[in-house]
Amino acid sequence: MSVYRCEHLCFSYKKGRPVLKDFSYAFPKGITLLRGYSGCGKTTLLKLLGGYLKPDSGALKPPVDADPFSREFRRRHVSYLFQGLNLLPLLSLEKNLALCAEISLLPKKIWRERIDSLLEDLGLAEFRKARADTLSGGQMQRAALARALLKNPSVLLLDEPTSGLDDGNTEIINRKICERARDTVCVISTHDARIAEIADAVIDFEQIRTEAL
Amino acid sequence: MKSSLLTLFYLAKDAVHRWKTHCSSPLARVLVVFFLTLCALIVLANFIVMTSSVEREIARSGGNLLVVSETIERSRASDGEFSPLLESGQGFRVSAFNEVYTSAQSNGQFFPIAEYPLASAHLFADLAGGENGVFVLPKEPVTGAFPREVEIGGWQIFGTTIPAARAGILANLYQSGAVFVPEGMFGDMKLFGFQKKTVVATERLDAAQLRELEMKVRNLLKLDKRSAHVQSSRAFLERLERIRRDQLSWRIAISLGIAFIVGVLLTSISSMEFQRNEYVYALMSSFGVSRILLILAFIAENLILVFAASAAAFAVFVRCIPLILDEVFKVRGLSLDWTELAPDLRLIAFALCVCVLISSIPIAAAALRPIGKVLK
Numbered sequence: 001m002s003v004y005r006c007e008h009l010c011f012s013y014k015k016g017r018p019v020l021k022d023f024s025y026a027f028p029k030g031i032t033l034l035r036g037y038s039g040c041g042k043t044t045l046l047k048l049l050g051g052y053l054k055p056d057s058g059a060l061k062p063p064v065d066a067d068p069f070s071r072e073f074r075r076r077h078v079s080y081l082f083q084g085l086n087l088l089p090l091l092s093l094e095k096n097l098a099l100c101a102e103i104s105l106l107p108k109k110i111w112r113e114r115i116d117s118l119l120e121d122l123g124l125a126e127f128r129k130a131r132a133d134t135l136s137g138g139q140m141q142r143a144a145l146a147r148a149l150l151k152n153p154s155v156l157l158l159d160e161p162t163s164g165l166d167d168g169n170t171e172i173i174n175r176k177i178c179e180r181a182r183d184t185v186c187v188i189s190t191h192d193a194r195i196a197e198i199a200d201a202v203i204d205f206e207q208i209r210t211e212a213l
Numbered sequence: 214m215k216s217s218l219l220t221l222f223y224l225a226k227d228a229v230h231r232w233k234t235h236c237s238s239p240l241a242r243v244l245v246v247f248f249l250t251l252c253a254l255i256v257l258a259n260f261i262v263m264t265s266s267v268e269r270e271i272a273r274s275g276g277n278l279l280v281v282s283e284t285i286e287r288s289r290a291s292d293g294e295f296s297p298l299l300e301s302g303q304g305f306r307v308s309a310f311n312e313v314y315t316s317a318q319s320n321g322q323f324f325p326i327a328e329y330p331l332a333s334a335h336l337f338a339d340l341a342g343g344e345n346g347v348f349v350l351p352k353e354p355v356t357g358a359f360p361r362e363v364e365i366g367g368w369q370i371f372g373t374t375i376p377a378a379r380a381g382i383l384a385n386l387y388q389s390g391a392v393f394v395p396e397g398m399f400g401d402m403k404l405f406g407f408q409k410k411t412v413v414a415t416e417r418l419d420a421a422q423l424r425e426l427e428m429k430v431r432n433l434l435k436l437d438k439r440s441a442h443v444q445s446s447r448a449f450l451e452r453l454e455r456i457r458r459d460q461l462s463w464r465i466a467i468s469l470g471i472a473f474i475v476g477v478l479l480t481s482i483s484s485m486e487f488q489r490n491e492y493v494y495a496l497m498s499s500f501g502v503s504r505i506l507l508i509l510a511f512i513a514e515n516l517i518l519v520f521a522a523s524a525a526a527f528a529v530f531v532r533c534i535p536l537i538l539d540e541v542f543k544v545r546g547l548s549l550d551w552t553e554l555a556p557d558l559r560l561i562a563f564a565l566c567v568c569v570l571i572s573s574i575p576i577a578a579a580a581l582r583p584i585g586k587v588l589k
Binding site: 052053071074075090103104105 | 216584
């Protein structure tokens with residue numbers, strides 16, 4: 001199974017104001033881009049796919065044999081890049097990645113190599129010992145992406161991975177996503193047209209959602 | 214395992230960072246627990262010391278004694294034996310004296326003469342000297358056992374003085390001094406009758422034991438058809454017990470009251486820290502860290518603060534207790550019985566643990582919130 005299926009998903013933060021209603025879609029392997037206006041529910045859908053929110057009704061069928069709301073799923077099978085980046089501010093960049101890798105139960109030898117290569121490729125090698133709260137916005141964004149790509153997940157969910165970044169940084173991130181995300185179900189929520197070139201499919205989320213509603 | 218340790222390490226680092234940046238939170242927890250625990254210990258110590266002081270006074274005035282006084286008239290002078298049923302048993306010891314109706318003289322002072330049977334010789338066993346078995350309990354306390362001349366029925370003999378430290382129940386029975394002679398030494402002294410004193414000394418000040426003994430003695434006297442006067446401090450001990458029972462309720466109330474205040478404080482601080490912890494907990498959960506581990510980490514943080522503060526309060530209390538007894542309670546020469554304080558310490562520790570658990574409820578709520586509603 002290499003498809004992440006959403007079946008008749010309904011979700012609302014407040015009663016009577018549904019964000020998703022009877023939403024069904026099968027996200028295939030490869031990069032799927034979600035586009036739509038701010039507040040149309042793209043992030044909510046990503047959080048549902050990551051198991052971080054529970055739908056009011058409907059079913060989520062991830063591409064792996066795991067309950068999408070279980071700790072095991074979060075630990076091994078899903079990686080999420082939050083809009084807020086959410087690096088642990090008191091740890092160095094390297095330790096942020098190492099902690100995440102340890103929690104994901106990756107063998108030390110593998111994660112060490114992956115951290116070295118990711119930091120090198122994303123141009124962060126010289127900041128590996130720097131505390132996360134001392135990094136610039138672009139560096140933080142690349143660091144958060146490195147953390148998301150570290151564990152080779154089955155489901156990769158990226159929320160605005162290039163927002164506010166210059167072309168140089170965007171190109172680095174695009175390249176890295178292309179390299180690592182081809183064999184996973186990768187869903188990216190973005191407004192950034194520069195990322196469209198790497199997508200295998202682009203969904204007008206606003207349209208799908210309106211049809212469903 | 215390693216991931217849990219690393220997570221705990223990060224949470225510890227986060228806690229220390231929070232303490233540094235918002236020092237009022239740990240300070241409030243530590244100072245309130247410290248002062249409340251210290252106050253509780255002082256109040257509890259006051260209770261214990263006051264009770265001990267009353268108990269000591271009762272013990273000093275022979276509170277553990279039951280004295281049966283029986284007048285043996287001239288006609289019955291030969292059948293002065295008390296019921297053999299009353300023998301030393303577990304937790305008490307029986308001694309007997311025959312007070313004759315004549316007195317001894319020594320250094321111009323008059324003393325009652327008490328004849329003691331062989332069964333009561335244990336009272337004088339550890340006194341040096343006294344080859345003839347005559348002992349003198351002087352009116353004024355003496356420090357050593359030394360020979361003292363005594364005149365009994367025209368005979369000049371030497372008796373051994375009983376030092377105050379070793380007088381024990383004899384000092385309680387004969388507060389104006391006495392001369393003790395072995396039974397039969399002066400055979401004709403009892404011919405005119407005598408006063409028989411049977412003394413039951415319990416090992417502890419125990420109202421229940423004394424009550425039981427008193428009942429037994431009265432029954433024996435009834436069975437033997439003898440009329441005697443039975444005297445004990447049972448009533449005082451019963452009152453002391455009642456005071457102790459009342460104190461126990463107060464001691465429990467004080468411990469629980471302090472725990473309640475600490476609980477309210479910790480819970481309100483936890484509620485205030487809710488948002489700061491919520492972010493870290495949600496982030497950790499998004500990586501797959503167990504929520505139970507996160508809650509346990511918070512409980513450990515609070516336990517460390519609360520018990521560090523309690524331990525500090527206890528250390529200060531231990532150091533200052535002689536000063537507190539002397540200067541605050543004005544009871545010089547008394548020391549605190551730690552075994553009596555131990556149940557209160559256990560109760561305070563238990564109640565504080567419960568408080569810490571209750572105060573973790575807001576944090577548990579934070580850790581259980583859906584990750585997607587916390588992280589943006």
